[in-house]
Amino acid sequence: MIARTLQDMFKRYRRPGDVVFAVFILALSILLISQLGEQTEVTKRTKWYAQPALWPKISLYSMCAFAFLHWLSSAMSPRIAGRWTEVALWMRGFEYVAYFLIYVLAVPKIGYLPSTVLFCVFLAFRTGFRDVRALLAAAVFAVGVVIVFRGVLAVKIPAGAIYDYLPDAIRSFALIYL
Incomplete structure (x- = not known):
């Protein structure tokens, strides 16, 4: 035409x-x-x-x-x-922006490792993965992210306020690596 x-x-x-x-x-x-x-x-x-x-x-x-x-x-x-x-x-996309903001606010309170594991497992669950293996894979992924960022790249991320309640020997380890 x-x-x-x-x-x-x-x-x-x-x-x-x-x-x-x-x-x-x-x-x-x-x-x-x-x-x-x-x-x-x-x-x-x-x-x-x-x-x-x-x-x-x-x-x-x-x-x-x-x-x-x-x-x-x-x-x-x-x-x-x-x-x-x-x-x-x-x-609907702003829902995930809200989740990320909650994650950013949680890191200084409960620490990088616990908040990252919770965040990844929650997002996997929220996006429809209900199988235990998938949620475990999300947790393993989160631990891998923490190892890469804190251990390999040495990114300075504020320690969680919850680490103050740990015994001294574990607290120093948690402040450096978790």
């Missing part, structure tokens, strides 16, 4: 959630543009193409323009049902 007009060539089909996505990105880009003066600076005696603020400005103004064009094209396209169902589907 041959496109008869330019409009036929660039016909766009709207998807559920397009307007919500476009408005969100447009609002985000406007918010970020409003912060440009605080986060970047124009330095004197520097050519325009070497300014620290050049690429952030180009990217944010482009983001704003393309978000507006996306919103405009979505507003001109026929509406499709299911917008809020699509948005609810997007929001």
